[in-house]
Amino acid sequence: MNLHAHLVVERAAFTLDVELAVAAGQVLALLGPNGAGKTTALRALAGLTPLTRGHITLDGQPLHPLPAERRPVGMVFQDYLLFPHLSALDNIAFGPRCRRTTRAEARRQAARWLQRVGLADQAATKPRALSGGQAQRVALARALAVTPRLLLLDEPLAALDAHTRPHIRAQLRRHLADYDGATVLVTHDPLDAMVLADHLVVVEAGHVVQHGAPSEVARHPRTDYVARLVGLNLYRGTAHRHTVSLEGADLSLDAAESLDGRVFVAFPPSAVALFRARPDGSPRNLWQTAIAGIERHGDRVRIHLDHPLPAAADITAAALAELDLTEGQRVWAAVKATETHAYPA
Amino acid sequence: MPAVRTRVPGRVPWVLVLPALAGLAFLVLPLAGLVIRAPWATLLTRLGEPQVWDALRLSLITATAATAVCLLFGVPLAWLLARITFPGRRLVRALVTVPLVLPPVVGGVALLLVLGRRGLLGRWLDAAFGVSLPFTTAGVVVAQAFVAMPFLVISVEGALRAADLRYEEAAATLGASRWTTFRRVTLPLVAPGLAAGAILCWARALGEFGATITFAGNFPGRTQTMPLAVYLALETDPQAAIVLSLVLLAVSVIVLASLRDRWVNTP
Numbered sequence: 001m002n003l004h005a006h007l008v009v010e011r012a013a014f015t016l017d018v019e020l021a022v023a024a025g026q027v028l029a030l031l032g033p034n035g036a037g038k039t040t041a042l043r044a045l046a047g048l049t050p051l052t053r054g055h056i057t058l059d060g061q062p063l064h065p066l067p068a069e070r071r072p073v074g075m076v077f078q079d080y081l082l083f084p085h086l087s088a089l090d091n092i093a094f095g096p097r098c099r100r101t102t103r104a105e106a107r108r109q110a111a112r113w114l115q116r117v118g119l120a121d122q123a124a125t126k127p128r129a130l131s132g133g134q135a136q137r138v139a140l141a142r143a144l145a146v147t148p149r150l151l152l153l154d155e156p157l158a159a160l161d162a163h164t165r166p167h168i169r170a171q172l173r174r175h176l177a178d179y180d181g182a183t184v185l186v187t188h189d190p191l192d193a194m195v196l197a198d199h200l201v202v203v204e205a206g207h208v209v210q211h212g213a214p215s216e217v218a219r220h221p222r223t224d225y226v227a228r229l230v231g232l233n234l235y236r237g238t239a240h241r242h243t244v245s246l247e248g249a250d251l252s253l254d255a256a257e258s259l260d261g262r263v264f265v266a267f268p269p270s271a272v273a274l275f276r277a278r279p280d281g282s283p284r285n286l287w288q289t290a291i292a293g294i295e296r297h298g299d300r301v302r303i304h305l306d307h308p309l310p311a312a313a314d315i316t317a318a319a320l321a322e323l324d325l326t327e328g329q330r331v332w333a334a335v336k337a338t339e340t341h342a343y344p345a
Numbered sequence: 346m347p348a349v350r351t352r353v354p355g356r357v358p359w360v361l362v363l364p365a366l367a368g369l370a371f372l373v374l375p376l377a378g379l380v381i382r383a384p385w386a387t388l389l390t391r392l393g394e395p396q397v398w399d400a401l402r403l404s405l406i407t408a409t410a411a412t413a414v415c416l417l418f419g420v421p422l423a424w425l426l427a428r429i430t431f432p433g434r435r436l437v438r439a440l441v442t443v444p445l446v447l448p449p450v451v452g453g454v455a456l457l458l459v460l461g462r463r464g465l466l467g468r469w470l471d472a473a474f475g476v477s478l479p480f481t482t483a484g485v486v487v488a489q490a491f492v493a494m495p496f497l498v499i500s501v502e503g504a505l506r507a508a509d510l511r512y513e514e515a516a517a518t519l520g521a522s523r524w525t526t527f528r529r530v531t532l533p534l535v536a537p538g539l540a541a542g543a544i545l546c547w548a549r550a551l552g553e554f555g556a557t558i559t560f561a562g563n564f565p566g567r568t569q570t571m572p573l574a575v576y577l578a579l580e581t582d583p584q585a586a587i588v589l590s591l592v593l594l595a596v597s598v599i600v601l602a603s604l605r606d607r608w609v610n611t612p
Contacts, residue, residue: 048514068517081515085533094529095519146519 002026003150003182007044008053009037016040016206022182022199024149029185029197029214033225037206038186039078042152045184046075058150058182069098074143075152079159080135082127088138089114089123095146113141117175133164140175151176153185157192169195190229194218202226220343222264232266233311236345239263244342249308253285253335255342262345269302271339272313275332276323285335291327294320305333376594383591384584391588399566400574401592407482407570408550411489412497415546419497420539424527426498427505438502445495452491453559460487460560484561485568489550497546504538505531541604548600552593 002024009016016037022028030038043049045056047068056063063071074095082091092110097103114120117137127135136156143151156172157165173196176183187193193200194214202210202217202225210222221227227234237244237252239259245252246265255265279286289311293304300314303325313333315323325331384391391397425431426438444452460467460478470476478484512534516526532539554572561568563577571593578586 046518048517068514069520069522071518073518075515075518077511077515081509081511083512083515083530083533085536094516094521098516098520098522098525142519152518 003056003058003184005045005056006054007041007056008051009040009044009049010052014206016044018201018203018206018208020184020201022184024182025180026198027176027183027185027196028199028201029187029193030201030203031187031190031193031229032203034188036203038188038203039154041203042075042154042184042186045150046073046152047071063150072147072149073152074146074148074150076136076139076143076154076156078155080127080139082130082135082138082142084127087124087126088119088130088134091127091138092142092145095142099146109145110141113145114138117141117171131164132160133168136160136168137171140172144175144179149181151179151181151183153183155187156185157187157189172196190218219341220264221266222345227266232268233272234264234266235309237263237265237342239265239342242337246309251287251308253340254337255340256338257342259342259344263342264345265340265342267335267340269312269314270300271335272303272305272311272315273334274303274313274315274319274323274325275334278332279334284337285340287333289331289333291325291329291331293327294325305331309333379587379590379594383587387584388588388591391585392592394585396565396574396578397585397589397592400569400571400589403482403485403566403569404551404571407485407489408547408553410486411493411550412543412547414486414490415494415497415550416543419494419542419546420501420532423498423501423505424531427502441498442495444492445499449492449553449555449557450559453488453556456488456491456556456560460484479560480562480564480568482561482567485557485570488556488560489553492553492556493546493549496549497542500542500545501535501539504535504542507538508534544600544604548597551596 003020003022005020007016007018007020014037018030018037018041020028020030020041030041032038040049044051045063047063047066051064054064058072063073082088083094086094089107089110092113093103093106096106096109101109111120111123114123117140119134119137119141122130122134122138125134127138130138136159140153140156157169160168169192176196185193185196187196197214200211200214200217201208202223204223204225210217210226217226218230221230221232221234224234235244235246235249235253237246239245239255239261241258241260242254242256243252244255244263244265253265255263278288287309289309290306291303292306292310295302295304297314299317301317301320303313303315303320305311305313311333323331422441426434426441457464457479459465460470462468462471462477462479467478470478478487508531512530513526516530521529551570552572553570554576557568557570558573558576563569563573565574569577571589575586575589575593578589
């Protein structure tokens, strides 16, 4: 492993304690809600926040004893922090200049970087005249221009509007693919994490709650936060063969997988069908419940179901009108066993 | 958006307006009198007189030199107060502002006691280097710097506190040492505050009277700055005093104009 870190930062009301490992050329995404400690972890890697305990090892060398300015690390900040008094070119040349490169050579390197991020014509532009997407690319170029062996990105797309985001995300993905060092990326957007990362680490309240390949995390969430992010209904329970007795609800679900012992069970909101009267026919998970809330969700309608199994169900607007559903109404909910997935807890 | 301040409805209270107008007149009338009574017909020839010229030149040179001294020592001092946590920092900040409220004459006396020929440091300076500051042009610079430095330190410290520290962190991640960060990031970021502080400092040095006359005396061409010349001329040649005062007033107006965006146009 290229980067190996155990980060412990203790504050008055908060403790961060996470372990991270990233191979060269790989991208690790730290995903978590606001205040989970993601940015603190990144700052600790950069040397901007001191570790209470733990270690950081990069290429087998201890990194944590070094001050920030001597770590071979490049960082892109959430709002980029481009120096407002320097042009785009001089912002990028700043790092090389600090590493004893001559002024002319630093500017040559910076010009090459501007070219790589497609901003050769903006060399003399001051940061305040750059668009959000351009500023993001300059910030990335500035971080990469010091040839870091560890690249840190703090919410690199959060400051962009929804319109430019997909484009910049795709570009960032290309630049990360070209970069041969380890990358740690902090985000609260699951889409950024899925698109950009090879490995996902989910942090909640300062601790790692789940990690793995993005597709694996998306399929098998292990906390309510992750389940909400990836849009699944998630429950804990005890499995006996295909039948899972749910925790905290007097209900069992039939799952596609045959397991024994403690499990998670999950199904997507789109797999839930709603009926006014008890339906007959095919074997499926069926229970009676009440409607807790109704809201628009893209081109569908999301129905929040109440006791005994709090769940989200997505139906079409036409189905909503046809069923004439209102809040508080009693309905029957059904989910096919083949769409109900269980996995070991 | 900040809330729009709504005006309290009702009549304008004369109890407040009358003293306000009186206060305004009190501030403006003396300056108007200076302009009205100035000997405009002979102004140019009077400005050309060597004693006016000498005083003006000496004032400009010493005020500029004093500002340079204040920048050299005051900016690092402001940085120390704004960025480094050390025991007794509040006390140090209070000490820095003492010359701001101290009567300048007292400052002059204090300078004499320390840097005078028999002073605590002055004795040693005289013995070791043969340097004696009182009653020299250098002494004028010392007196002005002593009185003006707090203006610079307070202004720069305020600017440093207001500056976003994260730019300095960004510089650190790019490999900049603290000195490089200070030089290439912090200083440019606080440049407006620095300029305002330097101008204020310069204006204060230009108008310095009490500490200068106490510590450096009143020798034409050597230590007689504009304010000293005004005071002296008032007894012998009132017309010359008015001309000199007019020059100082003009300089003040120019300083104010250059600072207007920061100090006058507050919302």
